[in-house]
Amino acid sequence: MNGRHYDVAIIGGGIIGGSIAFELAKRRMKVVVLEKDRAVSQASSAAAGMLGAQSEFSSENPLVPMALKSRSMFPKLAEELKELTGIDIGYIEKGMLKVATTDEERMALKQQYEFWTKIGQPVQWLSPDELRQHEPNVNQSLLGVMYIPRDGQISAPHLSQAFVQASMIHGAEWYEFTEVIDIKREEDSYKLLTNQGIIRAEAVVAAAGAWTGLFLEKTGCPLPMFPVKGECLLVKTAKPLIQATIFAKNGCYIVPKKGNRLLIGATSTPNTFDKKVTVHGISSLLERAMQLVQGVGGAEWERTWAGIRPQTGDGLPYIGEHPHYRNMWIATGHYRNGILLSPITGILMADLIERRDHREIDLSPFSVKRHNGATCTT
Ligand code: FAD
Ligand code: GLY
Numbered sequence: 001m002n003g004r005h006y007d008v009a010i011i012g013g014g015i016i017g018g019s020i021a022f023e024l025a026k027r028r029m030k031v032v033v034l035e036k037d038r039a040v041s042q043a044s045s046a047a048a049g050m051l052g053a054q055s056e057f058s059s060e061n062p063l064v065p066m067a068l069k070s071r072s073m074f075p076k077l078a079e080e081l082k083e084l085t086g087i088d089i090g091y092i093e094k095g096m097l098k099v100a101t102t103d104e105e106r107m108a109l110k111q112q113y114e115f116w117t118k119i120g121q122p123v124q125w126l127s128p129d130e131l132r133q134h135e136p137n138v139n140q141s142l143l144g145v146m147y148i149p150r151d152g153q154i155s156a157p158h159l160s161q162a163f164v165q166a167s168m169i170h171g172a173e174w175y176e177f178t179e180v181i182d183i184k185r186e187e188d189s190y191k192l193l194t195n196q197g198i199i200r201a202e203a204v205v206a207a208a209g210a211w212t213g214l215f216l217e218k219t220g221c222p223l224p225m226f227p228v229k230g231e232c233l234l235v236k237t238a239k240p241l242i243q244a245t246i247f248a249k250n251g252c253y254i255v256p257k258k259g260n261r262l263l264i265g266a267t268s269t270p271n272t273f274d275k276k277v278t279v280h281g282i283s284s285l286l287e288r289a290m291q292l293v294q295g296v297g298g299a300e301w302e303r304t305w306a307g308i309r310p311q312t313g314d315g316l317p318y319i320g321e322h323p324h325y326r327n328m329w330i331a332t333g334h335y336r337n338g339i340l341l342s343p344i345t346g347i348l349m350a351d352l353i354e355r356r357d358h359r360e361i362d363l364s365p366f367s368v369k370r371h372n373g374a375t376c377t378t
Pocket of ligand 2: 048050230265266309335336337
């Protein structure tokens with residue numbers, strides 16, 4: 001690695017870095033991914049894998065067209081990655097049930113239902129009888145249930161690994177335990193100083209998840225970003241309890257996984273990079289999950305974990321060029337939806353790097369320049 005020159009160096013080997021590497025390598029660029037830990041060892045392997053293009057939004061948002069487009073890419077992507085790497089990303093389209101447990105939540109859910117109905121995306125308000133038919137083990141005294149048939153799911157660790165391997169098959173190089181410490185502009189290229197030596201690249205992509213803001217401070221452009229920790233657990237039941245993902249308005253969700261497993265998530269603790277799993281976090285998730293689905297209490301314990309979501313000041317990701325450095329790109333801040341948004345982010349970033357026009361999706365709301373570069377000092 002030391003002393004080599006690449007077309008593009010990607011800082012951060014999570015799902016965003018992986019998807020970008022895959023798309024660039026497919027376009028025959030010479031790509032390197034530099035990851036300070038193991039590949040996809042942070043948020044990307046902690047995620048529940050929900051493709052919540054509709055469940056995560058209740059009103060107009062610049063992310064909606066991007067989320068819908070990205071969700072629509074999964075069936076073909078699953079096939080492409082399986083063929084290339086042999087990895088099954090576990091794509092399942094059995095929908096999501098978003099549920100309300102209080103009058104206030106019911107009103108909010110109704111508004112969300114009306115928003116999606118107006119836009120013409122499929123949602124269904126279920127009667128108690130319909131709920132019983134769909135999901136007999138779900139609490140029948142819920143105050144409102146909205147079915148979102150197209151919000152499917154995948155296995156986040158498998159998708160993340162598939163991007164790594166697929167990008168390598170197309171020629172990308174990955175270096176683990178390689179932390180980018182500093183970056184310097186040299187005429188028309190960049191010099192990246194890492195704990196393993198120096199590399200050079202024509203273009204750089206900062207895709208370091210929740211750590212991107214810290215890293216960019218070194219380029220004189222500290223973006224308003226903060227970490228949000230999320231804890232999860234996995235349990236196993238004797239027989240399947242649910243078909244669809246169950247998502248309560250208070251942030252608790254239960255995602256049915258292979259082998260009668262249930263992934264139960266997730267807490268939200270802002271402003272910490274500490275990944276320790278707390279008794280309080282897990283017990284509050286379990287309490288809510290047991291109220292939502294009958295039979296969870298008898299499930300077998302498997303494991304717990306936590307990950308750090310990359311959040312931005314205004315809740316929108318950064319997908320664009322550094323305000324002052326040409327060919328330095330930023331792709332981060334996908335917060336709760338980085339898995340869902342990974343396919344489209346890879347394509348958008350590759351198009352930007354190639355300076356291709358992107359008319360289908362308006363990228364201006366995600367511009368790094370949206371704060372007018374006011375925070376940048378260089
Ligand atoms: P990361 O996966 O964190 O990767 C960034 C990488 O950069 C890390 O590996 C880090 O080690 C590396 N890095 C940092 N600094 C440096 C440096 N200086 N040099 C080299 N490498 C560096 N999203 C969904 O769409 N659906 C879900 O169901 C979902 N569930 C979630 C559940 C939980 C509990 C959590 C925590 C998140 C969830 N998300 C979900 C969100 C999703 O996981 C994230 O948005 C996504 O993983 C972010 O990907 P990333 O590549 O930007 O970040
Ligand atoms: N999207 C689910 C989570 O971030 O917990």
